[in-house]
Amino acid sequence: MLTQSLITCHNRVILAVLHRQYTTTSRLSNILNHIREGDHINRKDEPLYDGHIPINIFQRAILAVGSSIMALTDPARGDMIAVNGESSGHFALMRMHKKMLESEEGQEILKDRPKINSSSVDLEKLKHYPDGTLGREYTKFLEVNNVSPDTRLPVRFVDDADLAYVMQRYRETHDLVHTLLGCPTNMLGEVAVKWVEALQTGLPMCIGGAVFGPVRLKPKNRSTYLNEYLPWAIRVGSNSTFLMNVYYERRWEQDITELRAELKIETPPVILKPQRPVADVSVEAETNGLKMPQPDSTPIAM
Amino acid sequence: MSMIRFVKYSMTSFQNGKSPIAFVKKLHTGPYYKVSKDIKLDNLNNIGIHRIWKDYFVKKNFPLHPGTNIIDVAGGTGDIAFRMLQALERQNKNSNNSTDDAIGSRKNTTILISDINQAMLDVGKRRALTMNLQSDCLGWLCANAQELPLPENSFDLYTIAFGIRNVTDISKALDEAYRILRPGGRFMCLEFSHVENPLLKWAYDTYSFKVIPPLGEVVAGDWKSYQYLVESIRKFPTQDGFKNMIEEAGFRSVCYENLTFGVVSIHSGYKI
Numbered sequence: 001m002l003t004q005s006l007i008t009c010h011n012r013v014i015l016a017v018l019h020r021q022y023t024t025t026s027r028l029s030n031i032l033n034h035i036r037e038g039d040h041i042n043r044k045d046e047p048l049y050d051g052h053i054p055i056n057i058f059q060r061a062i063l064a065v066g067s068s069i070m071a072l073t074d075p076a077r078g079d080m081i082a083v084n085g086e087s088s089g090h091f092a093l094m095r096m097h098k099k100m101l102e103s104e105e106g107q108e109i110l111k112d113r114p115k116i117n118s119s120s121v122d123l124e125k126l127k128h129y130p131d132g133t134l135g136r137e138y139t140k141f142l143e144v145n146n147v148s149p150d151t152r153l154p155v156r157f158v159d160d161a162d163l164a165y166v167m168q169r170y171r172e173t174h175d176l177v178h179t180l181l182g183c184p185t186n187m188l189g190e191v192a193v194k195w196v197e198a199l200q201t202g203l204p205m206c207i208g209g210a211v212f213g214p215v216r217l218k219p220k221n222r223s224t225y226l227n228e229y230l231p232w233a234i235r236v237g238s239n240s241t242f243l244m245n246v247y248y249e250r251r252w253e254q255d256i257t258e259l260r261a262e263l264k265i266e267t268p269p270v271i272l273k274p275q276r277p278v279a280d281v282s283v284e285a286e287t288n289g290l291k292m293p294q295p296d297s298t299p300i301a302m
Numbered sequence: 303m304s305m306i307r308f309v310k311y312s313m314t315s316f317q318n319g320k321s322p323i324a325f326v327k328k329l330h331t332g333p334y335y336k337v338s339k340d341i342k343l344d345n346l347n348n349i350g351i352h353r354i355w356k357d358y359f360v361k362k363n364f365p366l367h368p369g370t371n372i373i374d375v376a377g378g379t380g381d382i383a384f385r386m387l388q389a390l391e392r393q394n395k396n397s398n399n400s401t402d403d404a405i406g407s408r409k410n411t412t413i414l415i416s417d418i419n420q421a422m423l424d425v426g427k428r429r430a431l432t433m434n435l436q437s438d439c440l441g442w443l444c445a446n447a448q449e450l451p452l453p454e455n456s457f458d459l460y461t462i463a464f465g466i467r468n469v470t471d472i473s474k475a476l477d478e479a480y481r482i483l484r485p486g487g488r489f490m491c492l493e494f495s496h497v498e499n500p501l502l503k504w505a506y507d508t509y510s511f512k513v514i515p516p517l518g519e520v521v522a523g524d525w526k527s528y529q530y531l532v533e534s535i536r537k538f539p540t541q542d543g544f545k546n547m548i549e550e551a552g553f554r555s556v557c558y559e560n561l562t563f564g565v566v567s568i569h570s571g572y573k574i
Binding site: 067 | 500501503504507512513515516517519520521523525536
């Protein structure tokens with residue numbers, strides 16, 4: 001299924017070959033000059049967007065294979081998962097783009113190209129929204145799990161400006177998907193979200209994460225995973241509407257249960273524990289006159 | 303390589319708004335020297351052949367006269383210095399002890415390892431411990447190769463392996479080398495250089511520019527630094543150009559030897 005971007009790549013290659021064939025007079029000496037002058041390395045493709053690093057198919061293969069191996073063997077390398085997504089996700093991104101174009105809200109997202117980071121989203125304002133709204137639940141999620149919307153890497157290896165935005169939007173809305181699904185950022189929660197994303201987006205990185213992620217689960221979590229999280233995640237992934245088509249920036253005040261019903265997301269099996277007001281907890285232990293240490297004010301994560 | 307290409311590389315590869323010199327200085331002390339991953343990656347990039355180059359480079363300096371004062375510049379991790387120590391021990395084993403100086407040639411030989419980056423020196427010190435070398439003749443100095451805080455005429459052998467390309471002003475480093483060497487002292491430099499053969503050049507360039515940056519991204523998480531590295535190798539003067547620079551600093555009997563078809567080259571000069 002050739003789309004515009006593949007057709008342009010194809011045309012560019014044909015034009016480059018023709019250009020070389022029709023401008024050389026004496027073939028061998030020209031080739032030697034070409035190499036001596038270093039043209040084969042100087043002629044770089046123009047970047048299509050900020051931060052774009054154009055790569056050819058062999059470099060793409062190195063990145064895709066290398067990043068999968070590194071992501072599996074070295075769990076500290078979060079950037080490898082991002083690189084894997086970008087290098088192997090071309091066809092999935094095209095499919096996602098098409099699905100976004102088929103919905104009105106998706107079209108508006110593609111037109112406005114909103115970004116989610118701490119400067120474009122007023123997190124302070126969202127903190128004061130009533131409990132149960134998307135905005136309040138999102139800020140609660142960020143606090144409880146100690147994450148920030150600014151830690152997403154910029155997209156570098158996608159060879160199309162529109163698809164690069166789709167990838168960027170996918171990355172930035174990942175935390176919101178966590179909030180909607182009620183999944184914390186521990187191993188179980190991440191794998192559940194990966195299953196949903198894999199079923200919806202079809203990105204090879206998501207599929208890999210969903211399939212290989214549970215390998216690292218502790219034995220006590222494996223039965224919860226198999227009996228509760230996995231079936232629920234598969235049901236949600238298959239039945240809910242396409243989550244990339246949700247214009248989150250317009251729905252901060254919407255009630256989250258209403259939003260879940262609209263998107264056909266089943267209630268999650270375990271819901272985030274509400275953050276207890278730690279200042280009210282006072283512990284007085286009378287153990288030989290020793291005072292128990294006060295609990296510190298870090299919020300409780302799942 | 304022409305100045306135009308140098309400028310083009312400077313403009314395309316240096317960070318926006320920062321002067322090239324500041325960028326290079328920052329690289330020397332910053333993430334470019336993520337040492338352990340770089341060492342892993344060097345093995346991947348060179349397919350381990352850099353070990354053979356360094357072994358050959360050290361071998362070219364021998365046999366060494368007893369009591370040689372050696373300075374190894376930009377050799378923080380100790381690759382060259384440790385090889386020198388091992389070669390000295392081999393040389394002593396083979397020599398006839400009764401006719402030698404009572405103190406022994408190795409004990410009088412000193413090797414001063416100098417590097418602009420303290421982290422590299424720390425790695426070198428750790429390696430010296432794990433390798434169980436007799437390191438009483440090793441010295442460690444954190445200094446800039448362009449301004450060495452050392453008296454003139456104090457060393458017999460100045461070696462620099464894969465370091466002079468990272469110096470911002472190569473002629474200043476060469477002048478410093480000339481200053482601190484004693485008359486009769488030798489300057490030895492191992493550095494990436496230019497491949498003449500067009501077919502090999504094409505293969506080498508394609509590998510450098512197309513394969514090394516993605517490998518750098520996968521192993522070390524850093525595409526840009528490895529692209530800069532490969533570009534900086536191309537910016538370095540050719541074998542003859544560098545030979546002229548060494549002669550301008552005052553060295554005589556300057557010659558060079560290509561290894562691996564010109565991928566690296568050993569330049570040698572004497573302060574006579």
